[in-house]
Amino acid sequence: MKSFLNRRSAGLSDGASHVVAVELETQHEATPMGSSARLADGGAVIDDGAPADPETLAPSMADTTAPPCPVSTLHAVPAVPAYLSNRPVQVAEGASFEALAAANELTTFRVFRSFDYAVTLLFHGRTLSYFTTLHQDNTLWHALRTTDLESASAAFHHLEEQATRLAEGETRLAQLAAQNAMLTKQIEQSEAQAERLRVDLQRHAEQEHRVSARQHQVRKDVAQLEAQRVAAQAQLNKAHRTIHQLSVASNEGVPHLPGR
Structure with missing residues (x-):
């Protein structure tokens, strides 16, 4: 061992180093062949009065390899909850x-x-x-x-x-069908009411137009009649003046009689 260390240190001082495989000293070498002790699993020494069995000292490769996992067999799933x-x-x-x-x-x-x-x-x-x-x-x-x-x-x-x-889809389908039918009915009712309101508004507008035209005609007739009245009143006043003048003229020929 000392010579190996000396060679290793000399090799390191020269330059490149080399890795050298060295056998480790095992307890097999330390234990005398004539002894009654043997190694058990885990490195314990057991004295049974018999030489050590090499098969018990080092586990085989088959012992250290894990056994393969079994493959589960596939079964049919029953149609039951x-x-x-x-x-x-x-x-x-x-x-x-x-x-x-x-x-x-x-x-x-x-x-x-x-x-x-x-x-x-x-x-x-x-x-x-x-x-x-x-x-x-x-x-x-x-x-x-x-x-x-x-x-x-x-x-x-x-x-x-x-x-x-x-049946959830059928339930939703029935609900939506009923809601759509109700909405369709409400739309029809709303459109009918809107049409009635539209007719009422049109009738109101036409009535307003007729009333406005009638008022215009009435004002026109009133103005015309008022003009006729003014003209007739003027003619009547003129006739009254004429009557008064004629009456005065006819009364001038009557003698003046003293009163009693």
Whole structure:
């Protein structure tokens, strides 16, 4: 070891350095071959009276390599809500259910309808089974079968919520159609009222025009009659003066008689 250090220091002083691989002294070399001690996992020395096993001293490459992770197998997802997966709810065959319905072997427990969607909870007494169905426009869409009323009720509520969500568009459509019909009616009423007001205004304007023309004619006639009256009054005054003058002239020939 000292000679190696001397060679390394001499090499460093000369210039370029070189990396030299050196075997480390292990506890295998420090431990005598005739000794009864061996190395255990983690470097502990155990005395069992037997020579050390090389396979136990150094772990193999297979031991240090992590085992491969298993690949999960894909399974089909059932058409049942998650909270019903642990209950005995199964998908019923559509043909079997329709055969039971056609034979009038089902008793209706509950019905929910929203527009074209209908959810029913039915009971089959012969097999003590419950059927929960969802119809769209009187056509079977989903059918679930169970022997537990609680599970059937939960399935009914699930399909009821699904039908309600599906009918939201129909609900909005009906509301908008009604609102548009009301707005159309209000527009028609407003336009009719506006037309009546327009007719009234036109009639009022025409009446004002006629009244104005009549007033103008009346003023014209009044002025004309007033002129005629003035002329007649002047003529009458002239006639009165003439009468007075003639009366005075005729009275001049009458002798003056003294009074008694």
